[in-house]
Amino acid sequence: MADKITSDDILRIIKDMCDTLEQEKEYLSELDGAIGDGDHGVNMAKCFRDIRKQLPNYENKDIGTILKSVGMIVLNSVGGAMGALYGTMFLRLAQEATGKEELKLSDLVKMFEAAEKGVREIGKAEVGDKTMLDTLAPAVASLEEAEQNGKPLADALADFEVAARKGMESTRDLVAKVGRSSRLGTRTLGHQDAGATSCYFILRAFSRVVRSEQTK
Amino acid sequence: MADKITSDDILRIIKDMCDTLEQEKEYLSELDGAIGDGDHGVNMAKCFRDIRKQLPNYENKDIGTILKSVGMIVLNSVGGAMGALYGTMFLRLAQEATGKEELKLSDLVKMFEAAEKGVREIGKAEVGDKTMLDTLAPAVASLEEAEQNGKPLADALADFEVAARKGMESTRDLVAKVGRSSRLGTRTLGHQDAGATSCYFILRAFSRVVRSEQTK
Amino acid sequence: MKKFINDPFDVVDEMLEGFLAVHSRYVRKMESVRAVVRTDAPVQGKVGIVTGGGSGHKPAFIGFIGKGMLDAVAVGEIFTSPPPNAILEAAKAVNSGRGVLFLLGNYAGDVMNFQLAAEMARAEGIPVEQAIATDDIASAPKERINNRRGVVGEFLIWKTVGAKAESGGTLEECKAVAEKVNQNTRTLGVASAPCTVPAKGSPTFVLADDEIEYGVGHHGEPGTARIKMVPADQIAERMTLEIIEDLPFKPGDEVAVLINGLGATPALELYIVYRRVKQVLNAENIHIARSYVGEFFTALEMAGFSITLTRLDSEIISLLDAPADTPYYRL
Amino acid sequence: MKKFINDPFDVVDEMLEGFLAVHSRYVRKMESVRAVVRTDAPVQGKVGIVTGGGSGHKPAFIGFIGKGMLDAVAVGEIFTSPPPNAILEAAKAVNSGRGVLFLLGNYAGDVMNFQLAAEMARAEGIPVEQAIATDDIASAPKERINNRRGVVGEFLIWKTVGAKAESGGTLEECKAVAEKVNQNTRTLGVASAPCTVPAKGSPTFVLADDEIEYGVGHHGEPGTARIKMVPADQIAERMTLEIIEDLPFKPGDEVAVLINGLGATPALELYIVYRRVKQVLNAENIHIARSYVGEFFTALEMAGFSITLTRLDSEIISLLDAPADTPYYRL
Numbered sequence A, B: 001m002a003d004k005i006t007s008d009d010i011l012r013i014i015k016d017m018c019d020t021l022e023q024e025k026e027y028l029s030e031l032d033g034a035i036g037d038g039d040h041g042v043n044m045a046k047c048f049r050d051i052r053k054q055l056p057n058y059e060n061k062d063i064g065t066i067l068k069s070v071g072m073i074v075l076n077s078v079g080g081a082m083g084a085l086y087g088t089m090f091l092r093l094a095q096e097a098t099g100k101e102e103l104k105l106s107d108l109v110k111m112f113e114a115a116e117k118g119v120r121e122i123g124k125a126e127v128g129d130k131t132m133l134d135t136l137a138p139a140v141a142s143l144e145e146a147e148q149n150g151k152p153l154a155d156a157l158a159d160f161e162v163a164a165r166k167g168m169e170s171t172r173d174l175v176a177k178v179g180r181s182s183r184l185g186t187r188t189l190g191h192q193d194a195g196a197t198s199c200y201f202i203l204r205a206f207s208r209v210v211r212s213e214q215t216k
Numbered sequence C, D: 001m002k003k004f005i006n007d008p009f010d011v012v013d014e015m016l017e018g019f020l021a022v023h024s025r026y027v028r029k030m031e032s033v034r035a036v037v038r039t040d041a042p043v044q045g046k047v048g049i050v051t052g053g054g055s056g057h058k059p060a061f062i063g064f065i066g067k068g069m070l071d072a073v074a075v076g077e078i079f080t081s082p083p084p085n086a087i088l089e090a091a092k093a094v095n096s097g098r099g100v101l102f103l104l105g106n107y108a109g110d111v112m113n114f115q116l117a118a119e120m121a122r123a124e125g126i127p128v129e130q131a132i133a134t135d136d137i138a139s140a141p142k143e144r145i146n147n148r149r150g151v152v153g154e155f156l157i158w159k160t161v162g163a164k165a166e167s168g169g170t171l172e173e174c175k176a177v178a179e180k181v182n183q184n185t186r187t188l189g190v191a192s193a194p195c196t197v198p199a200k201g202s203p204t205f206v207l208a209d210d211e212i213e214y215g216v217g218h219h220g221e222p223g224t225a226r227i228k229m230v231p232a233d234q235i236a237e238r239m240t241l242e243i244i245e246d247l248p249f250k251p252g253d254e255v256a257v258l259i260n261g262l263g264a265t266p267a268l269e270l271y272i273v274y275r276r277v278k279q280v281l282n283a284e285n286i287h288i289a290r291s292y293v294g295e296f297f298t299a300l301e302m303a304g305f306s307i308t309l310t311r312l313d314s315e316i317i318s319l320l321d322a323p324a325d326t327p328y329y330r331l
C-alpha cells in the first residue's frame, strides 16, 4: 500500500524531522548567523524537542490530530517569524487532513497547497524573497504536476524532494527581501537561506520515510 | 638686591609657573596616566590658566595678597586632591607673607615651613609615600640648612631646586602609599610621581627667576 | 562574548525569575506561558493594554507594566517575537470586557504572531484592536512610512495610551491615541558599538574605531550610513534637523524630546546630546514642553542613543503627565 | 575613545546644562559655583543633606536631589572631587539653621575638600557634621575598615538619611542613621570591561577577553583578583558568600539587596545575578526584605555590577520606604 501515507508513516515522518533538526542544529544556526541572528538552528531544535516529547501521545491518533498538535507546538514554543510560519504550515496541513487515517497523493497535494497558501498569507513573502517559501513553493508545484501526470506517490515525493532541494539551493543567489536578513540587502548574496534549508529538511522527511517504506 | 625677593619677582615666579605647567601639561598627564588617572597635567594647566588671567590684577599688590589670590584659585578651580593640597600650600605661603613687599631668605624659610606643615596636615602623607611631599619636604629642609649656614638667597634657592629635583626623582623608587595611585601598590615602582614632578616645577620657579635676576 | 549569564538559552527565563521576585508588588507571571501581567489584572471597567516583543530591551517592555501604563506583556526570546499563545493568554488575563488593545513595533515576527493571537482572541469573543508603532525614520523612506520600524517612540505610546485606558477610555479611543501619538512621533538613532545576542555569541555588526552607524535600529539593524565619529554637537544637530524635516515639525510647534540611551552610553553623554538638541529646537522656534532623558528602550549593551520628537497637543500632554506607577516609571 | 561628547574638558559643564534644563522642576544650579541644589532649598526646619564627588556616576549624585533624599550636590570633574567652595556654597544654600550633614565616599580628594569646606562653613557659623561611606569590602581588609571606599552603598545612605532629615531628624540623628546604615552595608563589585575618562582618553584598565576584575572600584580601581570569566551563578555566589562573611550576615537577618549596574551591563544580566543572590541568601536563611536592581551609581561605560547587602532593622526599613521625589528615584 505504497500509494498511501498512514498515521504510522506520519509518526515516522515527524520523528525523522525531530532527528534531522537536532542533527542539523549547528548547520542551520551557522547559515542564519551569516545573514541573520544565528538562532535558527536553535529555534528549530528547541521546538522539535518539544514535539519529540509528544510522540508517545500520537500513537493511534488520526493524521489531522497529530499534525494539529505538531502545529500548535511549533506555533507556540519558540516564537519569532518561524514559529508563526511553520506553525501555520503544519496547522494548514492538519486542517486538510482532519479525521484522516491515511493520505492519497491527492490529499497530500491539497494539504500542501493549503500550507503554502497559509505561509504566503501570514508571511506576505513572494517566491524569490529568499525565504522558506523558495523551498516550499516549487516543491508543492512539483507535487501538483506529479499528480496530474498520474505518478505514483513515491515518485511524486521523489520529485517533491528534488524540487525542494533545488528551491533551497536557489536562495544562495537571491537577495533577501523579507525577514531579519533583508536588512543586509545584497550582502545576503552567496549565502543559502536558513529557513529555506530547514524547510527542505522538513519536506524531505515525507519522501525519505515513504520511500524507505518502498524498499522494505 | 639679590638678597631679597620683591613683589615683581613673585609675579615673574607665578608667570614662570604658568608657562612651565602649560609646557609640561602632556608630560605630567603622562606620568599620572602611568599610575593614576592621567589628568594631573590637565588639572595643573587648567588652574594655572585661571591664575594667568589674574596676573594683570597682581601689579602693585603685596606678596601676601598675590599668593593668597593664587592659593584661592588653586584651591577652587580644579578640585581633586591637588586642589586641596596645592591650594593649602599657596595659602600658607601667603599667610606668612601677609602685607610684605619683599622677602628675605628667613621669610622664605618661614613661609615654606608653614606650607609643608599645611600640606602634611591636610594630606596626612609622610615623606616616602610617593607624593608631592617627597619633593617639598627635602626642598624646605635644604632651605633651612642654607639659612643656618648663612648662604645668600640665590645659593640657598639653588640648593632648594637641587633638593626638590632629587626628591622628585626619589619617587621613582617608591611605592605609592596614598592617593589614587596607591591602589596599584608595587606596580607604582619605577614610575616618577606626577604630583612630585609638578611640585618640582613650582618650586623651581622660585630659584629660576631669582637666579636669572642675578645674571642680569 | 563576556556576559554575566549562564546558559545563553536560559537568559530570558532566568531574567524573568529575578525580575518577578524583585517587582512582585507590580507584576506576576502567567502560569502556562511567558506573559507578565499586572498583579491587579484584569482591572474592572478598563481597556486592557497589551504589548510584547523580544527581550533585551530593558526597561522595555516589562519594566512599564503597572497603573497608568501596560497591563500585560508577552515576553519573547532575545530580539525574537513572543508566540501567539503568550499574547493570547495576556489578552485573556487583562480583558475586563471592554476589550484589549495590542501595541506592537513593526517587526515581521511581531506582526505575524500578534495577528494570529488577535484572530484567536476574537474567536474567543474578546474585542481586540491593534496599533503598530513606526517612529524610526531611518528604517524606511517617508513614502513607505508603513514599513518603518517602531522603536522607543513606543514608550510615549504606552504612557499616553495607558493613561487613556486608566481614565476610562474606550478601545477605539485608546487606539486613536496610539495612532495620533505615533503619527506625531519621529525617532532617529545612532550606534557607536554593537551588542551581542547571547545565542549568537558574536556582535550584531562591526564598526571601525572612528565609525558610527547612523540610523541604527533597536536590534542593530543597519542604518542609512556609516559615518566618521564627530563631536556630539554635530551628530545631535544633524539628527535633530533630519527629524524635524521628516514630520515636518514647524516653528511654534510644542514638542516632547526623548533622548534614549541604547545601553552602554553613559547618561553624561545623553545630557550633552540633549543640550544640543535643545539649542537646535530653540533656533527653529520649536518649543520643548516635556523632556525625557535616560534609558527607556535599550538593545542589550549596544552603545549609542536615539533622539525622539513628538508633536504635542493638550490631550497628549495631559496623558504624558497623568500618574503612572510601574517598576521603571513613576509619575 | 569613541564618545558622544565635544571638548573632553567641557563634558561636566555641558552635561550639567542639559541636566538642569531637563530637571528644572527639581534642581537649580548655584550662580557662582558648580553645585546643584533643590529648587526649594533651604527647606525650613530641615537638616540640609549635602554630598558630592566626581562626575560620571549617573544617576548618582545629582539624580537623587529632591524631597526625601539630597538637598545639594557639589559637582566635580569626572572622577575628581569638587573644590571646597562648591561644597561650602552648597552647605550655605541648604542650611535652614538646623545644620548641614556632609555625606561622602572615602576618597582622598573628597575627604580633603569636604574637610576644608567644613572648616569654612563652621567659620561662618553653620553647624556641620560629616559621615563617610566605607561599604566596598574589596578596597581594604576588615582590619583597616576605615580605609575602605564608599561605593553604591551611598545610595542607601542618601535614601535613609534623606528620609530622616525630611521627617525632622536632628543633625546628630541624621548622622547616626548614616553611620548605622554604613556599618550594616557591604558591597562587592566586578568589571568585565573598563571605562575611559574623557580627559585621559584611554581605558582605566585592560582585561583579556576571558578575564574579569574581581573587587573593582567605582572608578576602575583594581580589585582583589583577576579571574577567568565564569557563569553568572558562580560569580554571584562567590561574591554573595564573601559579603555575608565580611559583616557577617547571620541566619535570620533581614536584608536589603542592591544589584547595581556599573554602566554597560544590561539589566537582563543584573536580574540573572539577582536570581542567584536570592538563591544563596535563601540557602543561608537570610531574609530579603527589600530589593533594588538597576543603575544607581555607575562608572561611565564600565561593564560590570556590584552586589550590596544591608542588614535591616525596623527604622532602616521605614526610612527606605519613606516617600522620595527626585529625578531618578521616586517612591
Ligand SMILES: Nc1ncnc2c1ncn2[C@@H]1O[C@H](COP(=O)(O)OP(=O)(O)O)[C@@H](O)[C@H]1O
Pocket (backbone or CB within 6 Å): A032, A036, A037, A038, A039, A040, A043, A044, A080, A081, A082, A085, A122, A123, A124, A125, A130, A131, A132, A133, A178, A179, A180, A181, A193, A194, A195, A196, C080, C081, C108, C109
Ligand atoms: N515573511 C516571511 N515569510 C517566509 N519566511 C520568512 C519570512 N520572514 C523570515 N522568514 C524565514 O525565517 C528565517 C529566519 O528564521 P529564524 O532565524 O528562526 O527567525 P528570526 O529571523 O526571528 O531569528 C529566514 O531564513 C527566512 O527563511
Ligand SMILES: Nc1ncnc2c1ncn2[C@@H]1O[C@H](COP(=O)(O)OP(=O)(O)O)[C@@H](O)[C@H]1O
Pocket (backbone or CB within 6 Å): B032, B036, B037, B038, B039, B040, B043, B044, B080, B081, B082, B085, B122, B123, B124, B125, B130, B131, B132, B133, B178, B179, B180, B181, B193, B194, B195, B196, D080, D081, D108, D109
Ligand atoms: N594625601 C596626599 N598628600 C600629598 N599628595 C598627594 C596626596 N594624595 C595625592 N597626592 C598627589 O596628588 C597627585 C595626583 O594629583 P591629581 O592627578 O591632580 O589628582 P587625582 O589623583 O585626584 O587625579 C599624586 O601624584 C600625588 O603626588
Ligand SMILES: [Mg+2]
Pocket (backbone or CB within 6 Å): A032, A036, A037, A038, A039, A040, A180
Ligand atoms: Mg534567526
Ligand SMILES: [Mg+2]
Pocket (backbone or CB within 6 Å): B032, B036, B037, B038, B039, B040, B180
Ligand atoms: Mg590624576
Ligand SMILES: [Mg+2]
Pocket (backbone or CB within 6 Å): A037, A039, A040, A080, C079, C080
Ligand atoms: Mg531570532
Ligand SMILES: [Mg+2]
Pocket (backbone or CB within 6 Å): B037, B039, B040, B080, D079, D080
Ligand atoms: Mg583626577
